[in-house]
Structures are given as structure tokens and as C-alpha cells.
Amino acid sequence: xxxxxxxxxxxxxxxxxxxxxxxxxxxxxxxxxxxxxxxxxxxxxxxxxxxxxxxxxxxxxxxxxxxxxxxxxxxxxxxxxxxxxxxxxxxxxxxxxxxxxxxxxxxxxxxxxxxxxxxxxxxxxxxxxxxxxxxxxxxxxxxxxxxxxxxxxxxxxxxxxxxxxxxxxxxxxxxxxxxxxxxxxxxxxxxxxxxxxxxxxxxxxxxxxxxxxxxxxxxxxxxxxxxxxxxxxxxxxxxxxxxxxxxxxxxxxxxxxxxxxxxxxxxxxxxxxxxxxxxxxxxxxxxxxxxxxxxxxxxxxxxxxxxxxxxxxxxxxxxxxxxxxxxxxxxxxxxxxxxxxxxxxxxxxxxxxxxxxxxxxxxxxxxxxxxxxxxxxxxxxxxxxxxxxxxxxxxxxxxxxxxxxxxxxxxxxxxxxxxxxxxxxxxxxxxxxxxxxxxxxxxxxxxxxxxxxxxxxxxxxxxxxxxxxxxxxxxxxxxxxxxxxxxxxxxxxxxxxxxxxxxxxxxxxxxxxxxxxxxxxxxxxxxxxxxxxxxxxxxxxxxxxxxxxxxxxxxxxxxxxxxxxxxxxxxxxxxxxxxxxxxxxxxxxxxxxxxxxxxxxxxxxxxxxxxxxxxxxxxxxxxxxxxxxxxxxxxxxxxxxxxxxxxxxxxxxxxxxxxxxxxxxxxxxxxxxxxxxxxxxxxxxxxxxxxxxxxxxxxxxxxxxxxxxxxxxxxxxxxxxxxxxxxxxxxxxxxxxxxxxxxxxxxxxxxxxxxxxxxxxxxxxxxxxxxxxxxxxxxxxxxxxxxxxxxxxxxxxxxxxxxxxxxxxxxxxxxxxxxxxxxxxxxxxxxxxxxxxxxxxxxxxxxxxxxxxxxxxx
Numbered sequence: 001x002x003x004x005x006x007x008x009x010x011x012x013x014x015x016x017x018x019x020x021x022x023x024x025x026x027x028x029x030x031x032x033x034x035x036x037x038x039x040x041x042x043x044x045x046x047x048x049x050x051x052x053x054x055x056x057x058x059x060x061x062x063x064x065x066x067x068x069x070x071x072x073x074x075x076x077x078x079x080x081x082x083x084x085x086x087x088x089x090x091x092x093x094x095x096x097x098x099x100x101x102x103x104x105x106x107x108x109x110x111x112x113x114x115x116x117x118x119x120x121x122x123x124x125x126x127x128x129x130x131x132x133x134x135x136x137x138x139x140x141x142x143x144x145x146x147x148x149x150x151x152x153x154x155x156x157x158x159x160x161x162x163x164x165x166x167x168x169x170x171x172x173x174x175x176x177x178x179x180x181x182x183x184x185x186x187x188x189x190x191x192x193x194x195x196x197x198x199x200x201x202x203x204x205x206x207x208x209x210x211x212x213x214x215x216x217x218x219x220x221x222x223x224x225x226x227x228x229x230x231x232x233x234x235x236x237x238x239x240x241x242x243x244x245x246x247x248x249x250x251x252x253x254x255x256x257x258x259x260x261x262x263x264x265x266x267x268x269x270x271x272x273x274x275x276x277x278x279x280x281x282x283x284x285x286x287x288x289x290x291x292x293x294x295x296x297x298x299x300x301x302x303x304x305x306x307x308x309x310x311x312x313x314x315x316x317x318x319x320x321x322x323x324x325x326x327x328x329x330x331x332x333x334x335x336x337x338x339x340x341x342x343x344x345x346x347x348x349x350x351x352x353x354x355x356x357x358x359x360x361x362x363x364x365x366x367x368x369x370x371x372x373x374x375x376x377x378x379x380x381x382x383x384x385x386x387x388x389x390x391x392x393x394x395x396x397x398x399x400x401x402x403x404x405x406x407x408x409x410x411x412x413x414x415x416x417x418x419x420x421x422x423x424x425x426x427x428x429x430x431x432x433x434x435x436x437x438x439x440x441x442x443x444x445x446x447x448x449x450x451x452x453x454x455x456x457x458x459x460x461x462x463x464x465x466x467x468x469x470x471x472x473x474x475x476x477x478x479x480x481x482x483x484x485x486x487x488x489x490x491x492x493x494x495x496x497x498x499x500x501x502x503x504x505x506x507x508x509x510x511x512x513x514x515x516x517x518x519x520x521x522x523x524x525x526x527x528x529x530x531x532x533x534x535x536x537x538x539x540x541x542x543x544x545x546x547x548x549x550x551x552x553x554x555x556x557x558x559x560x561x562x563x564x565x566x567x568x569x570x571x572x573x574x575x576x577x578x579x580x581x582x583x584x585x586x587x588x589x590x591x592x593x594x595x596x597x598x599x600x601x602x603x604x605x606x607x608x609x610x611x612x613x614x615x616x617x618x619x620x621x622x623x624x625x626x627x628x629x630x631x632x633x634x635x636x637x638x639x640x641x642x643x644x645x646x647x648x649x650x651x652x653x654x655x656x657x658x659x660x661x662x663x664x665x666x667x668x669x670x671x672x673x674x675x676x677x678x679x680x681x682x683x684x685x686x687x688x689x690x691x692x693x694x695x696x697x698x699x700x701x702x703x704x705x706x707x708x709x710x711x712x713x714x715x716x717x718x719x720x721x722x723x724x725x726x727x728x729x730x731x732x733x734x735x736x737x738x739x740x741x742x743x744x745x746x747x748x749x750x751x752x753x754x755x756x757x758x759x760x761x762x763x764x765x766x767x768x769x770x771x772x773x774x775x776x777x778x779x780x781x782x783x784x785x786x787x788x789x790x791x792x793x794x795x796x797x798x799x800x801x802x803x804x805x806x807x808x809x810x811x812x813x814x815x816x817x818x819x820x821x822x823x824x825x826x827x828x829x830x831x832x833x834x835x836x837x838x839x840x841x842x843x844x845x846x847x848x849x850x851x852x853x854x855x856x857x858x
Contacts, residue, residue, distance in 0.1 A: 010037055010078040011062030020054045024068050027052070031061055041085035046074060047095055096471070097157070098133040098418035099165035101126045101145060107301035107326060110169060111272040112195055113147040118154075122474045122529060128272075128295065129372075129413050131421045133471035145169060164369045164415070191569045191612030191626050192278035194220050203677075204713045204727045205791030205809040209311045209851035211267030213294065214255070219711045221626070221666035221681040222277050224731060226704060228785050228818040229811075229846060231256060231263035234704050235277055236628060237662035237687025238289030241581030241594075242606075246293045248362070248376045250407040251286070253431040253459050253594055257356045257382055258337075264380040264405060268307060268318050269333040269360040271297045278610040278628060279557040279571035282521035282536030283467055283481060288575045288606035288632065296376065298364045299329030311853035314338055328365040334358070353385040374411040380404060397451060403433040422468040429461040431594075454495050459594050460488040465517075475525040479536075482518040487511070487579070491593040511596050513544040515578060521555070532559040542578040547599040551576035565616040577604040580636040582655065600652045605633040624668040632660035637691060658691030660702065678714035685709070700777040701735040708732045721795030725809075726788070733782035736822060738840070739772030782819045783842075787812040803857045811849040820845040 013035055017027060025048040028039050050072075058064045061083070065076040069085070077084050101113040109130025116123025117140050126132045136143065136157070145153040150169040196216060204219070206212060207229045214231040217223050224234045232240050233255075245252040247265070255263050272295040276284065284291045297320065304321030316335035322328060336357040362376040384401040409427040416422060435455040465483030472478060489511040521536035536555035541548070553574040560568045580601070582593045597603045612626035634657050664685030671677050687705040690697070713727040791809030798804065812818075821843040 010081065010083060011060065011065070011076065013037070013061050014059060015061045015064060017054055017058060017064055020056060021051065023049050023051055025049060027064055027068050031064065035061060037061065037083055038081075039083045039085065046085060047072065094135045094137055094473075096133060096135050096418040097143065097165055098131070098415065098421075098471075099167065100130045101132060101147075101167050101169065102130060103150075104168040104170045105300070105302060106305075106320075107168070107329075108271070108298045110147055110150065111295065113145055113150075113167075113169070115143060115145055118142065118144050120528075122525075124471070124474070124477075127421065127469060128293075129421075129423060131413070131415065131469075133419050133421065133469075135471070135474045164418075166369075191614060191624060192276065192571060192610055192628075194275040194277075196220075196273045196275070203715050203723075204725045205789035205811065207261065207811050207846070207851075208313045208849065209807055209809065209853040210262050210314065212263050213265045213267060213270060213273050214263040214292075217273070217275055217292070218729075219679050219681065219713050219727070220275075221624075221668050221683045221709070221711075222628075222664075222685075223275075224683075224704075224706055224709050226734070227260065228787075228820055228844075230260045232260045233290075233292065234706075235275075235290035236630065236664065237660075237685055237702060237704060238630075239581070239583070239704060241583070242287050242289035242577065242604075244284060244287035244291045246291070247378055247407055248294075248296055248374075248409050249411070249425050249465070250376075250378075250409050250427045250429050250463075251461065252405060252407065252429065254403065254405060254433075257380070258354065264358060265294060266316060266333055266335045266358050266360060268309065268316055268335075269296045269331070271295050278573060278608050279534075279569070280555060280573045280575065281479070281534075282519040282538045282555050283479065285517055285519070285538045285540050285553065285575065286515075286577060286579075288577050288604060296360055296362055296378075297331045298362060298374070299331035301326050301329040305858060307855060307857040309853055309855040310338075311851065312338070326366075328363070330364075331360070331362045333360045354383070356380070356382045370415040372413045374409070374413070376407075376409045376411075378405065378407045397437045400436045401434070403431070406430045406432075419471045420468065422466065424466045425464070427461070427463045427465075429459075429463075431459045433457040455492070456490070457492060457593065458488075458490045462486045475529075477523045478521070479523075480520040482516070485515040485517075487513040487515060487596065489513070489579075489594060489596055491595050511544065511598075513542055513596055516541045516543070530561045532561070533557070540576055540578065542597060542603070544596065544598075547597065549578065549597055549603050551603065551605075567614050569610075569612045569614070571608075571610050573606075573608045575606040575608065577606075580604065582636070582638050598652060601636060601655055602634040602657065604635055607631045607633075620671060620673045622668070622670045622672065624666075626666040628662075628664060628666070630660075630662040632662070635660050635689065635691075637689075637694070656691050656693045658689060658694070660690070661688045661699075662686070675717045676714065679711065681709075681711045683709040695777040698776075703735055703778065705735055705778075706732045723793050725791045725793075728786070728788045730786040731784065733784050733819075735778030736780045736782050737774060737777050738780045740775045741773040743771045743773065782822055785816075785818045787816050787818065788814055801858055805855040805857070806852070807855065808852040809850070811851065812846055813848060815848040817842075817844045817847065819843070 015031060015035060018030060024046065028041070028048075031037065032039055052068045054064065054067050058067050062076060065083070065085075069076065074085050074087050077086055101110045101115070102108060103110055110126060111128055111130060113126040113130075113132070114123060115126065115132045115134055117134070117136050119140060120137065122134075124132055124134045134143070140157060142154050142156045145155065145167050147169060149172055151172055153167055153169055155165070155167060194217065196213075204216070206215065212231050214233045215225075215229075217233060218225055222236050226232045226234055226240065233243055234240060235243060245255050252264070255265070257264055274291075274293040276291040276293070277289075280291060299320045299322075301322045302325065304319070306317065306319045308317045309315065314335060314337050316333065318331070318333040320329065320331040323330060334357070337355050340353050340355045358378070358380045360378050362374065364372065364374045366372050381404040382402065386399045388398050407427070407429045409425055411423060411425045413421070413423045433456065437451065437453045440450050463483060463485040465481065467481040468479065470478040470480075490509075492509065518539040519537065521534065523532065523534045525532050534555075534557040538553040538555065539550070540553065541550040553576055555573045557569065557571045562568065578597050580595055580597070582595060595601075608628065608630045610626060610628040612624060614622065614624045616622045637656055637658065638654050662685070664683060667682045669680045685706060687702040688699045689702045690699045694700075708730070709732070710730040711727070713725070715723055715725040717723045789809060789811050790813055791807070794806045796804035796806055819842045823841055
């Protein structure tokens with residue numbers, strides 16, 4: 001009893017703490033200094049630098065130690081004249097480690113890096129801003145960081161503290177990106193989600209050597225395009241307008257250059273590309289088919305670097321570097337077509353003139369280790385002129401098209417606590433399309449008509465959004481946020497000096513709308529991450545003067561991780577689309593209209609189900625099979641031609657609504673390490689539509705229905721710096737409507753009430769127009785589309801820190817004649833004396849095409 005009393009006296013010894021706030025280590029050292037009592041502890045499980053606060057009522061060593069150790073699972077015990085800080089039996093203490101993952105050379109953030117404890121095998125991934133938060137046990141001595149294309153980093157942990165742990169990773173091979181997979185990369189892979197390494201954009205042959213991220217995505221199952229070699233991305237039978245394209249978080253309404261043959265995304269400016277086909281995270285909404293989330297480079301914070309690439313069709317440059325080393329950086333890229341400059345004025349005057357350019361700019365500033373600001377800007381411009389006397393298609397008028405995208409975003413990211421990360425974005429997006437025509441038309445016998453017309457279509461968004469991530473523990477992560485978007489749509493505004501109909505008399509309609517979003521999502525992990533559940537809820541609402549729509553969209557993803565690197569995943573997602581694109585069956589010119597839901601037109605709805613299985617072998621091979629079913633309600637379509645040439649405010653009466661059914665299966669086999677890498681994908685799919693006022697109310701194949709899609713892409717590294725690649729793509733023919741019979745329309749071009757009919761044609765006196773009799777929509781299929789492409793990348797070496805690379809290849813090596821445009825019509829020449837027979841015409845754009853480009857990098 002005397003011994004016990006003696007031990008208790010040590011903990012009851014009087015002690016006056018010098019401050020109410022400090023670290024655990026501060027109070028331990030001060031107790032030892034003031035009282036002379038030795039305190040023994042293990043820094044492996046004691047969070048020495050943790051900040052603590054006293055109540056002010058502590059006046060003894062025991063009281064102070066009890067307060068500063070509260071909630072740690074550690075107790076103070078007096079033994080043999082010493083104080084021991086002991087962990088409670090079976091008590092494991094967890095600490096939060098957070099920070100940013102960056103590239104060693106440039107200090108640019110790395111998205112999607114895997115972070116895990118090699119003992120417990122629990123982990124997380126870095127988010128879209130490189131931030132990670134993970135809880136590790138006090139027995140953890142190191143954390144492993146891995147990412148595709150970077151050397152794995154094993155970071156030994158010092159005694160845990162509140163300091164931020166920033167990790168810097170070295171690229172595996174910065175000159176020739178090789179797709180590899182680290183130990184934990186399979187954790188970030190999931191069915192319905194493609195996180196494409198940026199190196200893939202340049203891994204395989206490309207049309208005319210233009211690196212295109214959307215065409216690279218088309219190598220994977222469930223993806224395709226509407227036309228040969230088009231960047232127009234179609235996902236699981238959905239339309240092009242059902243994809244949400246985000247450039248640094250800002251939505252885009254048009255993504256095509258040059259009839260859609262190239263996308264507006266400059267491959268040299270990209271840092272990260274993600275595609276969601278199902279299992280949509282709750283933060284995304286507004287489209288039915290997919291989300292394409294693209295992030296651009298932030299800029300090098302260590303030194304100035306640049307790159308220039310030239311090919312027969314375009315030239316591009318980029319420049320990046322720090323304004324203040326390790327504090328602020330910028331990235332600038334510029335791309336312009338060279339067709340108008342290289343091929344002479346005579347050629348462009350005969351065939352037409354086309355030019356495009358893209359500008360990407362980003363500035364990022366580190367305020368401190370918890371706050372960072374990004375400013376990004378993009379502008380893309382297309383200009384096309386088609387003279388009436390062109391050789392390919394003689395026309396009665398001169399035509400000019402000009403369309404552009406502009407986006408801007410200001411982002412503020414903040415680490416509130418080691419477990420809470422938030423991002424706030426203010427953004428602006430505008431799509432603008434201008435069309436003009438001019439001609440002098442001779443009307444027999446001796447009259448002429450001067451025509452000048454101008455059409456404008458515009459969409460504009462101003463938005464403010466917030467996304468917050470709260471890492472509750474390694475087994476639970478909460479995401480929530482919301483936002484507001486102000487929409488201003490002006491779909492049609494056409495003026496002319498002639499009056500072909502009543503439509504032009506009306507003032508062009510404009511729409512002002514407010515869209516609100518809220519979301520919440522919880523990711524739960526059970527049984528050592530073997531069972532993962534991610535429920536989510538997205539709330540969207542659209543308000544305008546005469547209508548209001550709200551939509552509650554539940555999301556659910558369940559994944560079972562099985563032994564031997566296998567998993568099964570099931571998902572459900574409800575999506576709502578408040579805006580619609582009214583399309584016409586022509587090539588990808590931006591003459592289609594974006595219109596909102598109104599009191600007469602409901603939002604489109606999609607209910608998506610999917611089930612998948614994945615198996616991985618030795619981190620080299622990956623096999624995935626997926627089945628999906630999607631039901632679509634209130635789909636919007638038109639049964640007439642509707643574009644920017646029609647100012648009618650009665651366009652709603654030309655719109656009909658219906659249903660859709662998309663279903664199919666997907667297969668993927670991928671080898672991603674070694675000298676030979678490649679992708680094999682196959683998709684078997686159906687896409688049906690049903691409208692009460694079309695096709696007699698019967699279902700018919702959708703225009704984007706492709707029964708079979710197959711891709712095979714291979715890359716072989718002959719030696720460091722030299723690789724060969726090949727890709728073969730096959731797609732079933734597109735549905736096409738052929739009439740059962742045709743009848744002459746003798747009323748074509750007649751004077752009605754003293755005015756020309758809207759269908760007036762300068763050929764009215766020379767040809768007879770025909771009316772088709774259609775019994776069934778899409779009753780015919782065009783020829784299948786397929787082509788084999790070969791390519792090579794050769795690193796030529798470097799001189800004075802300037803690196804040289806040559807890229808060459810051949811597109812469509814066996815010269816397949818694939819359909820690009822197909823129509824049945826009767827064509828005449830400008831002399832009106834030669835009339836082609838009425839029949840089905842197929843126009844093929846590309847046969848065998850070689851390409852070569854040169855890149856220097858410093």
C-alpha cells in the first residue's frame with residue numbers, strides 16, 4: 001500500500017502548465033523539466049506533434065497527461081518512480097496523413113495516384129487536384145505511392161504530425177510514354193469507367209497524324225462514332241448531345257473541328273482524361289449517356305520548357321514555366337491548321353477555304369500549403385468558306401461558316417483540415433455559330449435576285465459550383481456540393497433581304513434559365529475493402545419564366561472484390577437532361593439547335609443498369625466483360641428539318657417526344673506492360689427508338705445503332721525511343737431510310753398568293769422534284785466501316801537539350817471506300833442543262849493517306 005501511494009504521488013504531483021495550447025511533446029518535455037520526473041513513451045504510436053488544448057483546471061501531472069492524451073487510446077501509468085505512456089490493450093491508434101502528389105520535375109499535380117499502406121493493403125487515390133487523405137495505424141512505417149507512367153515511391157513516415165506530406169514522383173520515361181500498371185493500379189479501375197493515360201493519345205496511328213483524345217477513347221468497348229474517322233463520340237447507343245464534355249470543369253456544347261474529323265481538344269495540352277459510361281458519381285448530371293472529364297496541364301513550376309509540332313495539316317506549340325519558382329506557373333498552347341496557307345490561293349478558291357485554331361492557357365498560384373488558385377482559358381475558332389463555283393459541288397451561292405467555343409474558369413482549392421478538401425469554381429462558357437450566304441441568282445427570262453442572309457446561334461453559361469470531400473475514415477468517404485448555372489440560349493436568329501416565308505418575320509426567340517444542383521455521395525468499404533458500396537443522390541432543377549422542373553436522381557454502385565484480382569460490379573443510375581439538341585441528318589456542322597425544356601417539352605430521362613466482371617493477371621493483362629440496359633423516356637426529336645435558318649418561335653410544335661431502349665454487352669482484353677502492349681475490344685449493341693408520331697408508332701433502329709463494333713490496337717517497342725503501332729477498327733453499317741416509291745412533285749417552286757413558296761429552287765424550271773414514300777424508318781443499312789492504320793514514333797536524339805521526335809504512318813492502308821455521306825437525290829450542274837439520274841449516292845472522304853509530323857521539345 002505504501003508503494004502504491006508512492007506511485008500515485010508521481011501523478012498527483014503539483015504542476016502548472018505554462019500555456020493552455022501546445023503539442024503533446026511540448027507538455028511532456030515541460031513536465032520533465034519542471035518536476036524532474038522521467039516520462040517513457042514510444043514515438044511509433046504517439047502523435048507527439050498533435051495540437052491539444054487544456055481546460056485550465058489541470059494542476060497536476062496526472063491531470064495534464066489525462067487531458068492531452070484524451071481520445072488517443074493511451075494512458076499514463078506510474079511504475080518504479082517513472083511515468084509510462086502505454087497503449088490500451090488491443091487499441092490501435094490511427095492518424096490522418098494528407099497532402100498532394102506531384103511530379104518531381106515540374107511540380108505539376110498528379111491525378112489518380114494510388115496511395116496505400118502495404119501492411120493493411122488499405123488505400124485511397126489522389127483526387128482531381130492531386131490531394132489525398134488516408135488514415136494509417138500507428139504501426140505503419142511507410143506508405144506506397146504508385147501511378148501509371150511514374151516510378152513507385154515508398155515513403156517512410158516520421159512520427160505522425162499535423163504537417164502536410166507532399167510526394168514527388170519521377171516519370172518512368174518522359175520521352176516515350178509506356179503504359180504500365182503498378183501494384184495498386186487495379187484499385188482505381190472499375191467497369192464503366194476509363195481513365196486513359198495521356199500517353200495513349202500518341203500511342204496509336206491517327207488520321208493525318210493529329211492526336212485526338214476522343215478517337216483514342218473509341219478504342220474501348222461501348223464507344224464509337226457516327227461517321228468514319230469522326231471524333232464525334234457515341235456511348236452505348238446514345239446521341240452525341242447526351243455526352244457531358246467538361247474542359248477543366250466547364251461544360252462544352254460543340255466539340256468538333258473540320259466536320260467533326262478532329263476534336264477541339266489539343267492532345268499536347270492534356271493532362272488527364274476520364275470517361276464515365278455508367279456508375280456515374282453523384283457530382284455529375286445534366287446528360288444521359290456519359291461524362292468526358294478532361295483536365296489540362298497546370299504548368300511547370302521548376303523551369304521553362306516548350307514544344308513545337310508541325311505536320312502537313314497543322315502546327316502546334318506549347319510553352320510552360322514558373323513566374324515564381326515553386327509558387328506559380330503558367331501553361332500556354334496554340335494550334336492552327338495549315339491547309340489554307342500551304343496549298344495555295346488557287347486551290348482554296350476552287351475548292352473552298354478552311355482554317356481553325358485553338359488556344360489553351362492556364363495559370364496556377366500556390367498561396368500556401370492549404371490554398372491554391374487556378375485560372376484557365378480556352379478558345380477555339382473555325383472559319384470555312386465555300387465558293388459557289390467550287391469544283392466538287394457547284395452551288396448557287398457563296399457560303400461562309402464561323403463557329404467558336406470560349407471557356408474560362410477560376411478555381412479555388414482549399415485544405416480545410418487533413419480530412420476535408422474543397423474546390424469552388426466560377427466559370428463561363430459560350431458557343432457561337434455564324435452563317436452567311438450571298439448570291440446573285442438569274443431568274444429567266446431576264447431577271448435577277450440578290451440574296452444576302454445571315455444566321456446566328458448562341459449558347460452562354462455563367463456558373464458557380466462547389467465540391468467538397470470529407471474522408472471520415474479509410475472505410476468511409478463523403479462527397480457533397482452543389483451549384484448554380486445561368487443559361488442564356490439564342491438558338492435561331494436569321495435575317496435576309498428576301499422573304500421566303502413567314503418564319504423570318506418573327507423575332508428570334510431567346511431563353512433565360514436558372515439551373516440548380518445539389519448532390520451527396522457516401523463511399524463505404526467493408527470486410528477489408530472486399531465489399532464496396534457507393535450510394536449517391538443528385539438533385540437538379542431548371543427554372544424559367546413559364547416552367548419549372550426538378551429531378552431527384554439516385555445513384556448506386558456495388559463492387560465485390562474477389563480473390564485472385566477479380567471483382568464483380570453492379571450499378572444503377574438515373575440521369576436527367578434539361579437541354580436538348582435538335583439535330584438534322586447531315587455532317588457535323590454546328591447548324592443544330594440547343595434548346596431548353598419548356599412547359600411543353602419535358603426533360604429527358606435515363607434509367608441505366610449495368611453488371612460487369614473483371615479479372616487481372618500479374619498486373620499485365622486485364623479482362624473485362626460488361627452487360628448493360630438503359631431505358632430512355634421523353635426523348636426529343638423533330639420530324640422536319642430545323643436549324644438556324646428558321647426563326648420560328650413555333651419550333652416547339654415541330655418537336656415530338658418518345659422512348660428509347662439501349663442494351664448490349666462489352667468485352668475488353670488489354671495488355672499494358674512489356675514491349676508489346678495493346679487493346680482488343682468488342683461491343684454487341686442494340687439501340688431502338690419509339691415515337692407515337694413516327695414510323696406508325698412502331699420501334700425502329702436509332703440512327704446511331706451499330707450492331708457490332710470491334711477494335712484492335714497494338715504497339716511494339718523495338719528499342720527505347722522507337723516503336724511501331726497498328727490499329728484496326730470495324731463498325732456495322734449505320735441504319736438508313738430508303739423510300740419504297742417516289743413520286744414527282746409538280747408544285748415545286750410555284751407562285752402561291754403572289755409569293756415564292758418556301759421550297760423555291762433556282763432549278764425549278766429545269767428539274768422535277770420528287771417526293772419519297774417511306775414505309776419504315778431505317779429499313780436499310782449502309783456498308784460496314786473498317787480500316788487498318790499503321791504508324792511509328794522515332795526518337796531522333798537531342799542536341800543542346802532539344803529533343804527531336806518523328807511520327808509517321810499510313811491511314812486506311814488497304815484503301816477501303818467507307819461511306820461518309822449517303823443520299824438519294826437528283827443533282828444538276830450550274831449550267832442547268834445536265835441532270836444526273838435520281839439514285840443513291842455514296843461519298844467517301846478518305847482512301848489511303850500517309851502522314852508525317854516532326855516534334856521538337858526543350
